[in-house]
Amino acid sequence: MKQLALEALDSALRPGVTYADVRLVESRDRELGTKNGKPGQVSSDESVGIGIRVLADGCWGFAATDNLTRAGVESAAALAVDIAHSSALAKKHDVTLAPEAKHEATWISPCQIDPFSVSVEEQLSLLTAVDEELRRAPGVTLAQTSMIFNRSRQVFVSSIGSVIDQTRTSSGAGFEAFSFKGSEIQKRSYPNSFGGQHQLKGYELIHELDLLAHAPLMAEQAVALHSADQCPEGRFNLILDGSQLGLQVHESIGHPIELDRVLGSEANYAGMSFLTLDKLNHLRYGSDLVNAVCDARIEHGPGMGTFAFDDEGVPAQSADIIRNGQFVGYMTSRETAAAIGQSRSNGTMRATSWARLPLIRMTNVSLLPGEQTLDEVFGGVSQAIYMETNRSWSIDDKRYNFQFGCEIAWEIKDGQRARMLKNPTYSGITTEFWNACAAVSNRDHWVLWGVPNCGKGQPEQVIGTGHGASPTRFHNIKVGAAYAA
């Protein structure tokens, strides 16, 4: 692979080209599922191709192809250069890149048990057992289970001399129990919605999730929700479980801190950000308890945004985003860092596949754990509503106004779960919400959650991101507006 990538780079370095990089990617997926005791998805996918990015006339051009013959690669390289020249038809200034050193490295993500070495029979057998367990509960009308595995090897080479060979293995699994009764469809998912938990791990993740043991309770709750009271409307102390908080971080911290979005690159599609440049180091984003980082290093954990180098050859880093409530940093690329006068990218450029251009993407954007025990988070107030597992999510295109729905909630009285509540939703304005953060539970309850379906870019790229979070309490949050008459 390395030789082919270097040949492609040579081919791209034509007269007028001031920078070029090449990503040669080979990926493999396995996807398995069941539905009501029958096999669902049983499939594998292999893809290999090359993406060539060049700077010429001060403009970007990118071309990707699956034709890895010498002629195919040369043709793609020529097209990338032609595209870059055509970009100059509407150019305001030359692209400038923040400096980056040359890197030569090989990195393989930690993987204790190769998921592709585990037999499909064993994997489907576990899913079938979970499916059967879910359907034991009277009232469960639909049971679904799934597993997904990916291994992707990428060779990155660039005209500054970097040669980086990375292999990442990720796994994901989960299940859902649906219950339809009267005029309601209720659902419980484990360990999260969006196909469960997803991490940069091997099959050991599946063992850790212990899917079978959690099936009975989820099935029972899906059915019990029909008899639960409707979540009330009003302002309440709100406690979110880690998985829901992870998505809250994703939408209301992760996306607004993407510097390309701030600078307008996504204005036509994913939107912009309220975090305009004047707010850096000046905005009170949250309460003193709010500390957030963007951390792609393996030291942060095996997240969907963990790697050794990003897709423009910048080493993985940890960047402070919110420090004691103060907004202190964006996610950057070489181009956007230079655009705001920063000396170096903090390494967040990622592409979904060989066919797509790297963009600033969340790596692992995490809310750091607090110091409080779970009892203190739940018991610190006399009354609260506790919500668990995302059901719906929406936020405006500048990331101010959000609304989330969860699968289940409970009224909390003096730290204890009282009545179950159905159809819980909450909403707010990003900075008001984070400034209402009143208690963050400690590292004992902190989990690096995976969001597998983050979309951005045109053509759209869907990628996995990581979000560390632990159960957290907020005060005076608007609840239930979605169902208000």
Next chain:
Amino acid sequence: MPPETGEAILPQSECREIFGAVQQAAAALGVSDVEALFGAHCAALTRFANNTIHQNVAEQDRWLSVRVAIDHKTARATTNRFDPDSIRGAVSQALALARSAAPNPDLLPLNERSVNSETKRFDSATAGATPQHRGQAVAEAIRIVESAGQTAAGIYSTGQSAEAIFNSRGVAAWYAESMAQFSITAMAGDSSGWAKASAVSHAAIDPLALARSATEKARLSNDPHEIAPGRYTVILEPAAVLDLVGQMFGDFSATAVADSRSFLTDRVGKKLFGENIHISDDVSHPLQAGVPFDGEGVPRRKLTLVEAGVPRELAYARSSAQRAGVEPTGHGFPLPNEVGEAPLNIVIAGGATSTDEMIASTERGVLVTRLWYIREVDPYEKIMTGMTRDGTFLIENGRVSRGLRNFRFNQGIIELLNNVEALSPSVRASGEEAFDMVAPAMKVSGFNFTEVTRF
């Protein structure tokens, strides 16, 4: 067939030849029932922001997806390598996966009926549009926005795609089409406007007219005013209609209804929407696009999804049709899958009221250009939440009076389609939250805005 029909990226003769190799590899493994899906696309997109082209890309890819069926078991293996070893590898991988799966009593023998559609949607100029063509169009569109003192962002994409299906029971179907899209957002100091169009031929798209429309919306919504959330009469432009109403069509799936995960569970054949709501699925509609056969090679037929407010027909794949004792409609996804089928070529019947006439007949209401980040709040009442975006206006006394800050809505689609007071003629509309459709603008009473954002 000449290359200008899409043969260039996925020649039918090559598909046949590769399928022969697939069959041979399967036979060597003792498998006779085998299916091959082929896909190819060659697409380019010029993206602009801050009045400059900032991303400019092209990609080409092809794939072969092999499915084998043995003893009521099936599985799929996909590769984008077409050399003999990779073809054999895909067949043996599919077989290994299928052998590992449990038998599925619902699995049918491979499809035996297919008809190559006469539908032709290919424009060679669009398929082969150059970066210079896109760059020049974008530069001119930017000039229009810039001359109004505004900032432009958007995309211009052109390209072609092809799909084919072959199986060992004689199915052979192939289809190719070209497609172009132009989308533009014009941003003024505190307001914005948006316009988008898509078509099989780029000649049917007028980037400059779209730029002028977006610019005018940004100008008109200058200094947006905040009004209290609540229930308002709204006029949803076609893109807003497709993005919101488009969220319900996955539920017109026989499998979804059988699984009790559709809002149509227990509701098919009962009056659910207003008398003025008529919706069909019609792949051959002149403003539609897309493959005219399904994931098993069954030709798509026209469906009457909603007739005078009554949900009438569902989409059926072969297995859901067999369970229901009806004919498949040609809307199944490639097997194996959990979701079954869905209509993908929606045509919402329009009316005779222009958007201007809707505005003129509105004493107080809200004109909505575009919706954003729409997600399902309640699956059975089909309550959706989302935001307005890029051109939200107050209507007072029959005219657009000023721009408004954007709203969050929580609106049931069932309720919405009972409150439609007027429909415009339908057009091919393109949004971002649902696939392209043929849809009208709608005037709707009692639309539920629940919150206002900061811009």
